[in-house]
Every structure is written in structure tokens, then in C-alpha cells.
Amino acid sequence: MAKQLYEHMAVGDRSQAASPVGLPQAIESNPCASSLRSPHEIRAIIESESRIFATDEEKFQALVEEWKSNRGPQSSASDLSMAFAYQQIVGMGGAAVPLILAELEERVDHWFWALSAITGADPVPESGQGIMKEMADAWLQWGVKNGYR
Amino acid sequence: MDIDKARQQIDAWFPALAAQGYRITSSADVSYNCISWAVGETNRRWDIAPGYYWPIKPRARAAQSLIFAFESVGFKILRELDSDTASNLAAITPEPGIEKVAIYVIGKNWTHAARTLENGKWTSKLGDYEDIEHETLEGFEMFYGKAKYIMAKTKVPAAAVSG
Numbered sequence: 001m002a003k004q005l006y007e008h009m010a011v012g013d014r015s016q017a018a019s020p021v022g023l024p025q026a027i028e029s030n031p032c033a034s035s036l037r038s039p040h041e042i043r044a045i046i047e048s049e050s051r052i053f054a055t056d057e058e059k060f061q062a063l064v065e066e067w068k069s070n071r072g073p074q075s076s077a078s079d080l081s082m083a084f085a086y087q088q089i090v091g092m093g094g095a096a097v098p099l100i101l102a103e104l105e106e107r108v109d110h111w112f113w114a115l116s117a118i119t120g121a122d123p124v125p126e127s128g129q130g131i132m133k134e135m136a137d138a139w140l141q142w143g144v145k146n147g148y149r
Numbered sequence: 150m151d152i153d154k155a156r157q158q159i160d161a162w163f164p165a166l167a168a169q170g171y172r173i174t175s176s177a178d179v180s181y182n183c184i185s186w187a188v189g190e191t192n193r194r195w196d197i198a199p200g201y202y203w204p205i206k207p208r209a210r211a212a213q214s215l216i217f218a219f220e221s222v223g224f225k226i227l228r229e230l231d232s233d234t235a236s237n238l239a240a241i242t243p244e245p246g247i248e249k250v251a252i253y254v255i256g257k258n259w260t261h262a263a264r265t266l267e268n269g270k271w272t273s274k275l276g277d278y279e280d281i282e283h284e285t286l287e288g289f290e291m292f293y294g295k296a297k298y299i300m301a302k303t304k305v306p307a308a309a310v311s312g
Binding site: 071073074075076078080113124129131132133135138 | 182201260261274
């Protein structure tokens with residue numbers, strides 16, 4: 001039974017994961033569920049609940065929404081980037097980079113910490129430091145140069 | 150965000166500030182933060198995070214790093230606030246011809262800065278959100294802790310700046 005359940009998830013049956021709500025009933029009710037979950041599931045903790053997503057993009061958008069809705073009046077981007085939702089975006093690694101760049105193109109925001117943390121790059125020239133639009137432009141150009149856009 | 154929603158949000162973040170009163174003086178703007186605002190800049194963010202502007206090295210969260218940053222634009226330490234309330238009051242009272250900034254800390258780390266206005270009040274930029282005018286340095290404990298250091302410099306007359 002356990003093996004069957006694992007296989008059910010491992011093949012990537014996203015039909016039941018299309019909406020970002022819980023696991024299939026059989027898994028949800030199984031006390032050993034955590035040991036049965038596939039490492040390939042796209043998971044995130046949103047509003048303190050573990051959820052699965054059909055795509056990285058869905059997960060990213062849910063985390064962005066979570067981060068923005070819980071944002072406070074912190075002065076430093078280093079504080080804003082310590083939010084759990086933001087940290088989960090950083091944890092997505094390279095998969096998040098094109099999504100972050102698209103988000104940055106849409107609206108300038110504090111994505112520079114995540115981009116630097118994931119890629120190890122810092123393309124912002126000294127003359128543009130702290131100028132949000134110039135920081136965003138530098139990262140967008142970096143994205144083109146490095147094949148992310 | 151309209152001003153009523155902004156006020157609701159600020160009241161929720163800083164209930165003690167709401168109790169003593171404040172005035173919203175700008176719309177939300179991600180282009181600058183409280184440190185920029187304290188030194189009179191609205192086009193770039195002073196921040197220790199990668200890619201942002203910080204005038205000194207190393208970029209550090211220790212209060213001392215912000216003190217050095219303010220020193221780089223001419224401020225000098227006037228007082229470290231302590232239990233001597235009379236001396237504290239003298240330091241935090243705005244004075245004509247003198248610009249003062251207050252550094253807020255939690256533990257040993259800076260969290261926020263406010264500066265004096267010509268009208269004898271203080272002004273703060275709240276993260277990515279609005280600027281506000283406030284009567285005292287109290288009421289920000291929820292996110293910023295307490296004002297710990299007051300720094301000051303002589304104001305440069307407008308004629309000297311323009312001419």
C-alpha cells in the first residue's frame with residue numbers, strides 16, 4: 001500500500017495538485033504521509049500550511065503574494081528578505097531566476113537580494129547602487145546576457 | 150493606497166504612535182528608505198543589502214555602521230540616550246540651525262532613523278511606505294525598538310547650497 005501511494009505521487013500526478021490545496025485524500029489521511037511524499041513535488045508553506053503546486057510559476061506567484069501581503073515597514077531590504085516566503089523563493093534556486101526577472105520587469109521591488117543569493121552575481125554598477133530603477137535595469141540586462149530572458 | 154488605508158496600516162503597526170498622533174506627509178515610495186530620508190535624499194536607498202547604496206565599508210547592521218554612515222555626511226554624535234531624561238530631552242529637542250537625526254536600535258543593530266523638521270517635529274519614512282510627521286521619538290517599538298543615538302550637524306544655509 002505504501003509503495004503504491006509513493007508511486008502514485010512519484011509519477012507526478014498533478015491533476016490533484018492543480019489547485020494549491022492539500023494532498024490526495026489517501027495521502028492526507030495517512031499518518032506516514034510525510035515519508036511517502038515524492039521529492040519531486042513542488043511544495044511551499046503558505047499561510048503556515050504546506051501546499052503543493054502544479055508548476056514552479058504557481059508556487060512562485062503564491063510566495064510573492066504571501067511575501068507582499070505580510071510585508072511590514074522594515075527599513076532594510078535585508079530584513080524584508082528574511083521573510084519566510086522570500087526565503088522559500090531563494091530556496092527555489094535557478095528555477096526562480098526567470099520568474100523573479102519577469103516580476104522585476106513588471107514592477108521594481110526588492111528582488112536583488114534573492115537574485116544575488118541564487119546566482120552569486122552583483123551586476124549593479126557603483127553609480128546605480130540604491131537607485132531602484134537602475135538596479136532593476138542592471139539585473140534585467142544581466143538576465144538577457146546570461147540566457148534567462 | 151488611499152490615505153485612510155495607509156493610516157489603518159500604520160495604526161496597526163504602531164498602536165502607541167497612533168495614540169499620540171502623527172500626520173502622513175507623502176505617498177508610499179519604494180525609491181528611498183528612512184536612512185535616505187534622514188539625510189535628505191529621495192532618489193536612492195541607503196541600505197547594507199547587496200546592490201544598494203551604503204557610503205562606507207563594511208556594510209554592517211551594527212548601529213556603529215549607521216553612525217559611521219551619518220558621519221560620512223557631516224553628522225556627529227550628540228548623545229547616547231540613557232536614563233538621564235533631562236539630558237535626553239535637551240538632545241532630542243529640535244534646535245534652529247541644527248539638523249538632528251535619531252537612530253533606532255534593537256539589540257546592537259540599527260533599525261530606523263528619523264530627523265528633525267523646521268517646525269520642531271520629527272519626520273520618518275516607514276520602510277517602503279509613507280513619510281510621516283510625529284511629535285516625539287516614541288511609539289515605534291513594534292518594528293524599530295527605541296531611539297538610542299542622537300546625531301547632529303549644523304544646517305547649511307539654503308543660499309550657500311544654491312550659490
